[in-house]
Amino acid sequence: MKDYIFILGRDPELSLLELASYFNARKVQYKIKVHSATAAILSLPGMDFAKVIKELGGTVKIARVIDNLDNEELYAGTSNKIKYAVSVYDDSDVEELKEYIKARMRQEKLKAAYKRSSRQEQFLMPNDVIRHELMSEGFELVVYDDIVARTIAVFNPFDYEKRDRERPKQRELHMLSIRLAKILINLSMAKEGDDLLDPFCGYGILLQEAMLMGINTLGFDISRECAEASKVNLAWVVKKYHLNANYKIFNADSRRISRFIEKADSAATEPYMGPLLNKIPMKPEALKSIQQLEPLYRDVLRELSKVVKGNIAIIVPRFRLYSGERIKFNFERMLSSFGFKPYSALPEVKLPIIYTASDSKIEREIWVIRKI
Numbered sequence: 001m002k003d004y005i006f007i008l009g010r011d012p013e014l015s016l017l018e019l020a021s022y023f024n025a026r027k028v029q030y031k032i033k034v035h036s037a038t039a040a041i042l043s044l045p046g047m048d049f050a051k052v053i054k055e056l057g058g059t060v061k062i063a064r065v066i067d068n069l070d071n072e073e074l075y076a077g078t079s080n081k082i083k084y085a086v087s088v089y090d091d092s093d094v095e096e097l098k099e100y101i102k103a104r105m106r107q108e109k110l111k112a113a114y115k116r117s118s119r120q121e122q123f124l125m126p127n128d129v130i131r132h133e134l135m136s137e138g139f140e141l142v143v144y145d146d147i148v149a150r151t152i153a154v155f156n157p158f159d160y161e162k163r164d165r166e167r168p169k170q171r172e173l174h175m176l177s178i179r180l181a182k183i184l185i186n187l188s189m190a191k192e193g194d195d196l197l198d199p200f201c202g203y204g205i206l207l208q209e210a211m212l213m214g215i216n217t218l219g220f221d222i223s224r225e226c227a228e229a230s231k232v233n234l235a236w237v238v239k240k241y242h243l244n245a246n247y248k249i250f251n252a253d254s255r256r257i258s259r260f261i262e263k264a265d266s267a268a269t270e271p272y273m274g275p276l277l278n279k280i281p282m283k284p285e286a287l288k289s290i291q292q293l294e295p296l297y298r299d300v301l302r303e304l305s306k307v308v309k310g311n312i313a314i315i316v317p318r319f320r321l322y323s324g325e326r327i328k329f330n331f332e333r334m335l336s337s338f339g340f341k342p343y344s345a346l347p348e349v350k351l352p353i354i355y356t357a358s359d360s361k362i363e364r365e366i367w368v369i370r371k372i
């Protein structure tokens with residue numbers, strides 16, 4: 001076991017729960033030693049961290065803690081002009097560390113250029129690390145909690161952008177972000193070889209990400225156009241990334257899932273959240289939406305209780321009024337009537353977790369539930 005620093009994304013609580021769920025699903029022994037809104041330090045066995053970071057939605061960097069810097073080979077490649085950076089995630093003064101690195105470079109006769117954050121921050125964003133090719137043509141050190149670590153894997157935003165751009169079926173509205181799709185998949189604890197269900201699959205964004213992780217997928221959408229688009233998008237991802245996972249899409253109402261499938265290992269979904277809002281709603285409008293959504297969520301939960309064996313990661317909308325008041329339905333009570341209860345992989349993380357997309361008029365409650 002070694003210690004690794006996971007630099008967490010925008011929603012640290014969600015990222016931490018994702019990490020615990022991801023490692024639990026794969027039966028990886030781990031221990032969370034420290035965590036904050038910035039990062040978490042985990043003890044872990046060695047593994048393919050380049051793959052791990054591709055599969056996580058909520059982690060931006062993984063860095064291996066260095067026990068003794070004198071014994072650390074700073075650069076093992078062949079280039080004689082390298083680039084490096086020191087990213088600081090606490091209030092440490094790193095001048096001494098920078099001087100030490102310079103001295104080591106001189107000693108090892110390496111020509112090295114120091115790279116700074118393009119945003120005038122104390123740390124480099126993943127796109128800076130990738131743009132400067134620090135992983136292949138140099139190195140990055142990370143300082144957090146007075147500990148020095150070396151970046152071994154970094155989130156690649158260009159991969160996400162490319163997938164979002166190249167996906168054959170596109171729509172402007174209702175597009176789930178790849179990041180949130182991955183987080184939901186991991187909260188469902190789906191892993192390679194499992195069958196994951198998305199009862200509101202839309203254009204298949206979440207299912208695409210699951211298939212990239214080797215997970216077989218089952219999708220439902222009541223709209224013929226969406227079901228067809230999902231099929232096209234999934235066929236594309238299989239071909240483009242040479243995937244082995246299978247998929248099955250049903251153009252059907254998810255209030256009738258059990259007529260079509262017998263079982264799924266887990267489910268992850270951003271369901272229908274009512275008509276699109278272009279401004280914060282007035283109370284009567286919000287109440288009306290909630291009244292219409294409640295029976296749909298209830299009927300779908302009933303179906304999910306019949307077919308899903310493991311975790312269900314599901315988003316539940318709630319409306320924020322100008323007054324600050326929140327309008328929502330009582331999802332927790334609905335859960336218990338179908339034999340579900342909230343399931344948090346970490347006792348200190350309480351469900352639901354609130355997720356607010358910057359451009360969204362609706363707040364999302366993220367729940368993870370399972371049968372009692």
Ligand SMILES: C[S@@+](CC[C@H](N)C(=O)[O-])C[C@H]1O[C@@H](n2cnc3c(N)ncnc32)[C@H](O)[C@@H]1O
Nearest residue numbers: 176200201202203205206221222223253254272
């Ligand atoms: C918020 S979108 C889901 C976005 C999707 N997760 C994605 O990645 O593209 C909700 C979808 O639910 C579908 N839908 C609404 N009511 C449904 C129902 N009763 N059964 C199945 N699908 C439904 C809509 O057609 C829409 O595509």
